[in-house]
Amino acid sequence: MTIQEIYELAIKLGTEADPRGKEGVKKYLARQKKTYEELPAKKKEDFDLESLRNPYSDTRVLFGDLKKPVKKVMAGIDFDAGEVVLADRLNEKGENIDLLIAHHPAGGALSSLHEVMDIQVDLMASYGVPVNVAEGVLADRISEVRRKIGPANHYRSVDAARLLGMPFMCIHTVWDNMGWRFMADIFEKKDHETVGDVLDILRSIPEYKQAIKFKAGPSLYTGNERNRAGRVAVAEFTGGTEGAKEIYEKLSQAGVGTIISMHTSEEHREEAKKYHINLIIAGHMVSDSIGANLFLDELEKRGIIVIPASGLIRVKRLNKTKK
Ligand SMILES: [Fe+2]
Numbered sequence: 118m119t120i121q122e123i124y125e126l127a128i129k130l131g132t133e134a135d136p137r138g139k140e141g142v143k144k145y146l147a148r149q150k151k152t153y154e155e156l157p158a159k160k161k162e163d164f165d166l167e168s169l170r171n172p173y174s175d176t177r178v179l180f181g182d183l184k185k186p187v188k189k190v191m192a193g194i195d196f197d198a199g200e201v202v203l204a205d206r207l208n209e210k211g212e213n214i215d216l217l218i219a220h221h222p223a224g225g226a227l228s229s230l231h232e233v234m235d236i237q238v239d240l241m242a243s244y245g246v247p248v249n250v251a252e253g254v255l256a257d258r259i260s261e262v263r264r265k266i267g268p269a270n271h272y273r274s275v276d277a278a279r280l281l282g283m284p285f286m287c288i289h290t291v292w293d294n295m296g297w298r299f300m301a302d303i304f305e306k307k308d309h310e311t312v313g314d315v316l317d318i319l320r321s322i323p324e325y326k327q328a329i330k331f332k333a334g335p336s337l338y339t340g341n342e343r344n345r346a347g348r349v350a351v352a353e354f355t356g357g358t359e360g361a362k363e364i365y366e367k368l369s370q371a372g373v374g375t376i377i378s379m380h381t382s383e384e385h386r387e388e389a390k391k392y393h394i395n396l397i398i399a400g401h402m403v404s405d406s407i408g409a410n411l412f413l414d415e416l417e418k419r420g421i422i423v424i425p426a427s428g429l430i431r432v433k434r435l436n437k438t439k440k
């Protein structure tokens with residue numbers, strides 16, 4: 118596969134797993150197109166044309182020739198300059214890594230992270246929150262995220278990759294969508310008696326089993342294992358980053374009893390507690406590993422060798438070969 122083919126596969130698989138559904142993604146792209154067309158000519162020059170066909174601003178090739186064939190990748194969760202140098206060292210030792218794939222975004226894919234948060238509106242609506250309410254509570258949070266990320270050194274790792282001539286891409290929301298779909302299929306399609314029952318299933322998933330050994334397994338932040346689970350929602354697995362804290366009240370009113378989340382802040386935990394939601398924190402690196410693994414399996418099926426790094430708990434689910 119070439120870097121371009123890996124990138125195209127990411128857009129395809131991310132769309133297939135998207136909580137908005139393929140139709141919802143189409144509508145989002147149509148809104149993007151309308152925004153672009155209505156811009157004055159001067160502003161059109163600065164518009165990211167890629168966002169007219171790729172709905173994920175945080176999934177991009179950051180450096181490298183798109184036509185380059187790829188046989189081996191180093192993939193992980195956070196790639197800073199350190200990981201770039203690590204890959205270069207491994208290549209010196211004869212590894213021949215052709216491409217770095219990070220989950221958390223860098224470069225322009227990081228500074229535009231807030232753009233993917235639109236997914237959360239549809240996701241909340243799917244759990245029964247009126248779409249206007251979901252949109253309303255998320256609007257402030259989206260602009261807050263934009264301002265928060267603004268001052269970061271976005272291009273640090275991309276610059277390191279460029280200086281060492283190491284192709285580098287990030288695949289963020291695509292993997293989170295895949296992880297969300299996997300978890301939603303397990304937890305949202307049937308009823309669970311207690312929160313403890315939900316945790317038991319979670320702990321039996323191989324990535325979480327390993328995370329427990331690493332002392333970073335799932336944990337209950339509010340509620341009790343003996344509590345009735347009510348409706349379970351994998352509400353905080355995709356959509357860029359943590360949403361608005363007001364959403365717990367709205368989800369509780371919409372009938373959600375238990376939320377499975379990757380990570381949370383104290384402020385959010387308090388809100389969840391206030392509205393009697395059982396909040397299961399599944400763990401950050403391990404939960405990001407779920408989506409990563411599903412995607413990396415697809416690369417391996419196509420003959421690519423994967424070197425896991427930077428917090429990725431690699432579990433393979435598919436052994437079939439497909440070239
Ligand atoms: Fe993630």
Ligand SMILES: [Fe+2]
Nearest residue numbers: 221379401405
């Ligand atoms: Fe993450």
